[in-house]
Amino acid sequence: MAASSVDSLYFDNAADSEEAARLFDETKGGVKGLVDSGITTVPKLFRLSPQTASQYGTTRSKSPCPFADLESRRAVVVEEIRRAAAELGMFQLVNHGVEVSVMEDMMAEARQFHEQPTELKQGYYSRDVTQKARFISGYGALRRSSFNWVDTLLMTPAPSDAQDHLPIICRDSATIFIGRIRELGETLSQLLSLALGLTPSTNEFISTNLTTANLNYYPPCPEPEVAIAANPHFDTSTFTILLQDQVGGLQVFHEGAADWVDVPSLHGALVVNIGNMLQVSKLIKGYLFLFCAL
Template identity: 40%
Template sequence: MPEAVAFGYDRKQEVKQFDDTKAGVKGLVDSGITKIPRIFLHSHEDLPKSSDHGDNPSSIKIPIIDLKDIVHDGLRREAVVAEIREASASWGFFQLVGHGIPTAVLDEMIEATRSFHEQGAEEKAKIYTRDPQKKVRYSSNFDLYQSKAANWRDTVGFIFDGSLDPDDIPMVLREATMEYKKHILGVGETVCILLSEALGLRPDYLRGMNCGKNHTLIAHYYPPCPEPKLTLGTARHTDPTFLTILSQDGLGGLQVLHHGRWVDVSPLHGALVVNIGDLLQLVSNDKFKSVEHRVLALPNGPRISVAMFLNPSSDEQKLYGPIKELLSDENPPLYREFLVKDYIVYYFSNGLTGSALSHFKV
């Protein structure tokens, strides 16, 4: 732990002072700082090493899967299902092309996110909140008061659970968000079907589990950092979701932990990044993997990404556990059954600290 973090200041007070500005990390950058505040200093153990900043061998790349022609070409579909099975089992991440979403829709969502975060602080402050019940919220670091070190990013998010009024979405984001949501959910449905088939289940199986009933969209803004080697854009973590679908700009910085090595998820214009969430690893009984990933802090920017989280309803009373059709004497359940809300509460009580799956092991 850096000395500045370990000694000599009241972290709780500085966290509150930062939070009370309601201006986020963007506000710090706009103020002209050349040194990052101590609350953003990460421990040496968590910070990237020099070998983590790219330079990956060309043979180590996130799988890229092309969905083109899978509807009308049965052999092509079988090949894609096999590719998704392998990527989900060995990487937990893959990039999708040929998904059918116009590039303009993705670009407009990125630009609308930029416009929101780059408007005046007083306008953004109107929806600044840490209330998890709010369907529309802007903040910096959802786990600001739980984490040991803050991340160098701000976020605006929307919970689409059937009760959100689109008119509550800020005007600068509204049209792009609703168009983006419509297209992304279509891709999400297709991916859930392919994942069901990849598990050897009927195509509608995961959808029948309500795996994508609730949708949370979060739009991250990572301002340029004056001391990027001392902090992170997002600390290493897994997602507490069934599935996450991400669109990112061309700046880079997203990394996935693969066989003990951090691998860059190189931006590919028009592609979507898909990753398996904790809940899907759990119900698949570890056939598919939810892997740790992180975002580097960068000296240039801003970096912008937009993620759609697909989940069951948090108030669903059905117990979730390993899918019975996947179990046998040779493949017994690795996890106990649970309520989704219990998993979510446990995950968020710990902040971004890796995976929560071990807590639910049998």
Template identity: 30%
Template sequence: MAPSFVDTRELKTFVVDDGHGVKGLSELNIKTLPELFIQPLEKRLDMTKVVPNESIPVIDMSNSEDPKVIKAICDAAENWGFFQIVNHGVPLSVLEDVKDATKRFFALPANEKKKYLFKNSPTKNVRLVTSFIPEVDKVLEWKDYLSCFYVSNDEAMAFWPPVCRDQVLEYMNKSEPLIKRLLEVLMTRLGISKLDETNQPFLMGSRRMNLNYYPICPNPELTVGVGGHSDVSTLTVLLQDQTRGLYVRKLDSDNWVHVPPINGSLTINIGDALQIMSNCRYKSIEHHVVANGHENRVSVPIFVNPRPSDIIGPLPQVIGRGEKALYKKVLYSDYVKHFYRKSHNGKDTIDFAKA
């Protein structure tokens, strides 16, 4: 018999504290969305502002040395902050395996998943979460996610969930050459000719993988899968399944475009760290995931970041051209902590670093 929730506290305990997540709530076949998830109008995506028949650039990376491909990547990063890539070199079998592994993890019984809640997890680097930050969010988002911060293979083998660990590590490892190549290309427009031991750790010194699960939602129009935000990464490599849901704000606009799932593609977006390092040449872009009333949806982002101990600011090569620094130097871990202290609210995190 399905539990009946007398009050919001009881519902939040079931969803957040007992490991059921919104997936468990969805599987109770509730007919109406609980008030705990009903977002204020300004937090929902206004579908009248979605531009029809337009989306972000799609770039074929089968020859990433081609000057036209290099220009397309840099132009997309500068003018959109988001682009999709095909023929990127990450085997399709690896992409399928990590999507299947995500579904396997979220299919575990609640008492198994509960082991990875922050209060139970044997390491601070692995945590299962519902919404974004349920301790802070006044209204919860309709999403569960498992977050895995990569420290070492040994740490991952010891602490990541066995049901998905190998596939997530494989996805991360097979994506590394692609990430390096994308950063090499993006640096060329900033006057930096190559990645080396001085800048590579700074640009891609840490990585976090999230396994995102968006279950079927009653009244999806009343809530959000993920509220509007920009990522705090250098760049993000996103694998999405074939279910619609991701929307991107057009640069310097109130309009949005849908990012259609293309089989075998990866979606790349610029994060705040690269916006700061490029002195706003490349811009992180607000994006939003809507809830879905008909299908479950999974996605797997790799957040490519500076190291927590790095001081980030506009790169010397950029400022050396005489540009005024738009951002101050900040400790990257301080920037990330600021992001996680508050609910999603567009691009407001970047203000933390403004000069």
């Protein structure tokens, strides 16, 4: 990591936010690199405005995050998904068929990628969207007022089972995990189609394709009250399947309660977030669902 780049960020000497972002990208170390350099305060590039930071207090809605059990009878699970999608836009999925060992291996190797020395992963650091596997920080932040406190390995899965373009340190687990998620995605597409009132005979079933697989890593933050892991946002996809670790921090905005709902990490569960592509359908009551990560 180039010390001059970190200094420019840390002491806020950059001419503007674009210059600060460029200097940060040049380090190719991500947020983890900043933490490893020994910073004790959050650089301006990552700091939330006082007004924004005040929105993320400790008071949260007591409304539970709904869940769907894929081992339930088809009619029951379709109704569980329909209700959860319409009311909150996010739900916990249990008995989904993805082995716990596969999820744990994926989580472990994702951590190994992000925690390896900077010089071993900086070759993947890029904002070139044509790259099939790239490591970046502050994903999506150029569209927002502050960078997210997160490092991300973005992967575009190959159409076949082989994923030779992925970093070797996490290739094995990612290849298996991507395969399982593809299978689960097809099942969820069918269930969501049924929840919409579509039938197989009409060929109206929602089609799905796994377009991206992101491995997010949230390094310890010296001032967690002034930074955020993921700014409030909508997913533009049909749906997203999330694997959480045991730390938690995921929240979704509940329109009815006008407050944020915690989405706890449940061992062996996956989280499904309904994206904008489905939220324009009759499954949804007419508003988009916002979520974030603290």
